[in-house]
Amino acid sequence: MAEIFFQQWLDEVGDAFFANQFDVYENAVTLPLEIVSDGHASQIETVDALRLKFDTWVDMLRIHRVTDMIRIADSIERVAPDMVVGNYRTEILSNGARTMPPFASAMTLQKRGNMWRATRVTTGMTRDQWPLFFTRNQETQTDRARRADPAKDL
Numbered sequence: 814m815a816e817i818f819f820q821q822w823l824d825e826v827g828d829a830f831f832a833n834q835f836d837v838y839e840n841a842v843t844l845p846l847e848i849v850s851d852g853h854a855s856q857i858e859t860v861d862a863l864r865l866k867f868d869t870w871v872d873m874l875r876i877h878r879v880t881d882m883i884r885i886a887d888s889i890e891r892v893a894p895d896m897v898v899g900n901y902r903t904e905i906l907s908n909g910a911r912t913m914p915p916f917a918s919a920m921t922l923q924k925r926g927n928m929w930r931a932t933r934v935t936t937g938m939t940r941d942q943w944p945l946f947f948t949r950n951q952e953t954q955t956d957r958a959r960r961a962d963p964a965k966d967l
Contacts, residue, residue: 815897825837826838826841830867843931844858846863879905882906883903884902895923901919916937918938
C-alpha cells in the first residue's frame with residue numbers, strides 16, 4: 814500500500830512543475846524541508862524559499878525543453894504508522910531523449926492530517942549534472958546551461 818501513495822505523490826508533484834502549480838507543491842511538503850545534495854544538507858524554511866526552489870525547477874524544465882520527468886518508486890519502507898521512506902529513480906527527457914543521466918534519490922514522507930508530505934529529500938542530482946538548477950542568474954550560468962539544446966551534450 815505504501816508503494817501506491819508514494820508513487821502517486823511523486824507523479825502529482827512532478828506534474829505540478831510542468832503545470833506551474835506551486836500550490837500543489839507547497840501542500841506536498843512540510844517546512845522546514847531538509848534537502849541533501851552532493852553530501853551537503855540544507856533546509857528550506859520559508860514559503861518564499863520554497864517558491865524560489867519551485868520556480869527554479871520550472872525554469873530549468875522550460876529552458877531545457879524537458880517534456881517528461883519520469884520518477885519510479887522503489888523499495889518503500891513504512892518506518893512508522895505515519896512515515897515512509899522510499900527510494901526512486903528519475904529520468905529527465907526532452908521529446909524522448911535523455912537530457913542528463915538518470916539518477917537515484919530518496920524521500921521521507923510523513924502523514925499530516927490526511928495528506929502525505931515530504932520532510933526530507935536526498936537527491937542524486939549533482940551540481941555537475943545540471944548547473945542551471947543551482948543558479949537563477951543568467952550571468953553566472955555555465956555555457957552548457959545557456960545553450961539552446963543541452964540535451965545533445967549530456
